[in-house]
Amino acid sequence: MRIGVAIDAACDVPRDFIEHNGIAVMPVTVKVDGQSFKDDRDPDEIRRFLDQKLGSRSHSAETEASSVEDVQNLVLDHMVARFDCVVCLTIMATRSPIHDNVIKASFAILKNYRPLREAAGQTGPFLMRVVDTRTIFAGSVPAIAETVRMIRAGKSPAEVRERAAHISDCSYGYMLPRDLNYLRSRARSKGDRSVSFLTSMLGSALDIKPILRAHRGETGPVGKVRGFEHGAQSLFEYASRRVQAGLLVPSLSLSYGGDLDDMRNLPGYHPLTRACGDAGVEILESPMSITGMVNVGEGAMTLGLAGEDHVAEF
Template sequence: MAVQIVTDSTCDLPREIVEEYGITVVPLTVFFGEEALLDGVEIGADAFYERLGTSHDLPRTSQPSAERFRQVYEGLAGETSEIVSIHLSSKLSGTLNSASVARDQVAHGGLHIELIDSYTVSLGLGLVVLEAAAAARTGASLENVVAAARRAMDRVMVYVAVDTLDYLRRGGRIGRASSFLGSVLSIKPIVGIEDGEVVPIERVRTRRRAEERIFELATADGRAKALFATCTGDRDATQELAARLRAVLPHTDVRPAMLGPTVGVYLGANALGVAILHGD
């Protein structure tokens, strides 16, 4: 039986990829006030960003429970005895801890579950998951699937230009990018993920320059293996960025993807970014 891949909804992988590779996605929960909505199940990207623009409530998020993970792992037990469960950085969420509790609860059933802290999030996590899923689909052993994920972790970079750091600040996920706080309003911060937390990359003066800088960062390695392009809440802009990148990166698998509700809580609308998987 093939190794099964489990991840969480912050991977932001498009549904067609999840289905193609048979990846199991455990949803986080997004709250508007007291209303709880499962990310990607009860609320998708389009509905989330539309609501974000009109809501008086600042949304918040919650990690999946250990019970939800237990149900997922036990549900896969009929298909496999080996699972690789890959999740967003433990410095940003307690999701991995919930998965760890669930693994301990089902350990007696002969199910071998390998947990991986990706030390990244969103489409960076998605690229790590995709590499593991590709290995699993070829019939690779548990050890080789884990190795594929860890190799990808060393080669993934995420860059995002945000309109404001306010969502990250209020959500408590700003990390070292707090050094950008207090900048004049016209400055557009570009942040990344390093060692599992949000870090400052640079500041630019206009939205147009932010767009160009993201493009420059995305194309600096002309032979990256894979790349996801995104603009939160704007499918047309996402498609346009992906098309522009494809034109200059003929050897890179460039795909558009929407950032889902959980990640959107911390980035807000109009964030523009790329996740890059560099070659071996």
């Protein structure tokens, strides 16, 4: 059975991985400061966003996930004739409407696919499977990588869906913001009061950075460090320990809201790459999505891995 994959643009998957595996991207429209950006993992569009140097103005950006109609058109026009099943993976449903939109779109797709498949000479049924990765940004990548691996191994749609859901439950997405004031402003613009004024001001004055975790549909702080570079080193060292303990998926993901070389020059990065090399773990690096940057600020970093339950200590 031919199984295709579609992902939410806010899943920080490298562009070459997307192209090599024929993955379709459900885009997000980002409107900020009178400009519109199509967030679909295109590195040129990400660079155009960064080159605009919108900075603090991005906290008031409007983001529009792919609508129900958009998802229907993508699957019906480009996927039902090529595949017998499509697995759609999204960032956590508690943070974005895209998961619900895909679920709603799937009902219409399954009612209307037959004429399109018959016209293409395909007579069998078409299936859709929707997976909430229950995390965000780079945290969604292990489930996507495992989905691709299962498809390559010739697994059935049921097996692929079950494994992807299991890895999603075991996926950890960590985020290190660079600017707490930006994060607070963005949260307030969306009606989220979780980052208080006092916390952001105190953090800025003392250069305290929180390490945030997105896991099983919930987000919150799991540690705090002084200084972004120290925070990056702490996060890389934590990831190295998890790699050495053993991951459920031999892929670790990193995304950064800027030039990837800046991330690679952070302390702790090279020991992490050596730990991954020794363990046979692939590192998947990508620029952070435009959606991610407008929500957490340029210069932020996210890291994703899938492992057994554990207590993160920073």
